[in-house]
Amino acid sequence: xxxxxxxxxxxxxxxxxxxxxxxxxxxxxxxxxxxxxxxxxxxxxxxxxxxxxxxxxxxxxxxxxxxxxxxxxxxxxxxxxxxxxxx
Amino acid sequence: xxxxxxxxxxxxxxxxxxxxxxxxxxxxxxxxxxxxxxxxxxxxxxxxxxxxxxxxxxxxxxxxxxxxxxxxxxxxxxxxxxxxxxxxxxxxxxxxxxxxxxxxxxxxxxxxxxxxxxxxxxxxxxxxxxxxxxxxxxxxxxxxxxxxxxxxxxxxxxxxxxxxxxxxxxxxxxxxxxxxxxxxxxxxxxxxxxxxxxxxxxxxxxxxxxxxxxxxxxxxxxxxxxxxxxxxxxxxxxxxxxxxxxxxxxxxxxxxxxxxxxxxxxxxxxxxxxxxxxxxxxxxxxxxxxxxxxxxxxxxxxxxxxxxxxxxxxxxxxxxxxxxxxxxxxxxxxxxxxxxxxxxxxxxxxxxxxxxxxxxxxxxxxxxxxxxxxxxxxxxxxxxxxxxxxx
Numbered sequence: 001x002x003x004x005x006x007x008x009x010x011x012x013x014x015x016x017x018x019x020x021x022x023x024x025x026x027x028x029x030x031x032x033x034x035x036x037x038x039x040x041x042x043x044x045x046x047x048x049x050x051x052x053x054x055x056x057x058x059x060x061x062x063x064x065x066x067x068x069x070x071x072x073x074x075x076x077x078x079x080x081x082x083x084x085x086x087x
Numbered sequence: 088x089x090x091x092x093x094x095x096x097x098x099x100x101x102x103x104x105x106x107x108x109x110x111x112x113x114x115x116x117x118x119x120x121x122x123x124x125x126x127x128x129x130x131x132x133x134x135x136x137x138x139x140x141x142x143x144x145x146x147x148x149x150x151x152x153x154x155x156x157x158x159x160x161x162x163x164x165x166x167x168x169x170x171x172x173x174x175x176x177x178x179x180x181x182x183x184x185x186x187x188x189x190x191x192x193x194x195x196x197x198x199x200x201x202x203x204x205x206x207x208x209x210x211x212x213x214x215x216x217x218x219x220x221x222x223x224x225x226x227x228x229x230x231x232x233x234x235x236x237x238x239x240x241x242x243x244x245x246x247x248x249x250x251x252x253x254x255x256x257x258x259x260x261x262x263x264x265x266x267x268x269x270x271x272x273x274x275x276x277x278x279x280x281x282x283x284x285x286x287x288x289x290x291x292x293x294x295x296x297x298x299x300x301x302x303x304x305x306x307x308x309x310x311x312x313x314x315x316x317x318x319x320x321x322x323x324x325x326x327x328x329x330x331x332x333x334x335x336x337x338x339x340x341x342x343x344x345x346x347x348x349x350x351x352x353x354x355x356x357x358x359x360x361x362x363x364x365x366x367x368x369x370x371x372x373x374x375x376x377x378x379x380x381x382x383x384x385x386x387x388x389x390x391x392x393x394x395x396x397x398x399x400x401x402x403x404x405x406x407x408x409x410x411x412x413x414x415x416x417x418x419x420x421x422x423x424x425x426x427x428x429x430x431x432x433x434x435x436x437x438x439x440x441x442x443x444x445x446x447x448x449x450x451x452x453x454x455x456x457x458x459x460x461x462x463x464x465x466x467x468x469x470x471x472x473x474x475x476x477x478x
Binding site: 021034035036037038039040041044047048051057058059060061063064065066 | 221222263264265266267316317320399400402403404405467470471473474475476477
């Protein structure tokens with residue numbers, strides 16, 4: 001899976017589960033999802049959906065606000081779990 | 088700063104003495120009249136207990152957190168309302184001390200807390216948020232010349248009329264989302280409080296916590312730069328649950344002690360024959376033991392997580408679940424113990440003017456499940472449990 005595909009897939013999960021007031025497609029990859037209106041309740045749905053979409057389990061140490069702060073941050077977390085092609 | 092120094096023992100001895108000498112004799116009056124425990128707070132000020140958590144280099148006493156928790160327990164045994172005021176204040180101090188960073192104004196403010204023994208109240212709840220502390224409606228707005236202002240409708244502000252300063256949650260700005268919050272320190276002389284309604288509750292009557300319309304204009308530097316969600320996760324939520332549960336344990340312990348005195352008095356009247364209530368007292372002790380164990384375990388976990396550099400574990404959802412369950416367990420167990428103590432003491436426990444009265448204890452601990460409603464905490468935990476693993 002290429003980095004671009006990973007970002008695309010994360011964006012789809014956000015669009016479906018983050019319940020943002022605005023359009024997820026317009027959101028810069030570095031922008032704060034919380035500032036964009038993702039509640040902590042919605043963030044749990046996003047995490048579950050990401051685990052499902054990428055077939056991973058986030059270990060407890062990764063389950064923090066910061067790790068799910070932005071699309072970029074999520075991509076970094078997934079790459080740490082060996083998803084995508086980043087070395 | 089050593090963890091067990093002579094100063095810490097002194098601090099605890101002093102607070103215990105204030106609890107027995109000042110809080111205990113006034114507790115019934117404070118409860119009956121729903122008035123602020125002025126004598127106890129004054130005595131705590133004179134003992135410099137309001138700056139216990141302020142580091143020595145900022146003029147405070149650098150008392151370890153576990154000793155402050157023990158002080159909440161000691162005060163709780165003698166006057167629940169005094170203990171709650173003390174605990175609420177320490178929670179606010181902890182939020183500033185642990186997140187002060189390099190902000191000169193805040194460091195200077197902590198020096199003033201130490202010098203002037205300023206009492207800080209909390210304005211986190213807000214009308215219209217459904218009890219969710221993680222969302223705000225009121226926002227900081229520019230007021231010109233580097234000043235900010237706000238107006239917030241708070242359903243309860245504990246000892247608001249008696250506080251020197253208020254620590255307030257607000258949206259960062261008029262355009263910010265409800266969860267994009269900051270913590271702002273508003274001094275009394277910058278603030279207007281307009282009281283809504285009266286204060287005549289079932290318990291914790293001495294905390295004097297009616298609702299207020301709170302408005303203030305203040306310099307921008309009085310907003311903490313650390314985002315509130317981080318302060319909430321690392322400090323406000325766990326510290327609240329730990330200090331509250333210590334004082335609830337204190338109240339429950341006194342209810343148990345009164346029940347034990349009752350059984351002993353009965354046994355003395357009929358020597359050689361164990362009174363029927365003795366059996367219920369034994370059952371009560373095992374219930375108290377469960378509460379004690381959970382309160383201590385919660386404290387130990389928090390100290391461990393706080394000792395790690397950067398405190399990474401405190402920001403995890405697993406930690407949130409852990410301290411939420413401490414709150415739920417302690418707030419449900421404490422009134423259960425008080426009610427069982429009433430069962431042991433019978434009518435003399437039910438009457439408000441006997442050495443075995445436990446009505447105030449029961450009423451005070453019944454507030455526990457409402458302070459951040461357990462139902463809401465269960466909802467949060469229910470969500471977090473879907474994703475947190477090693478809970």
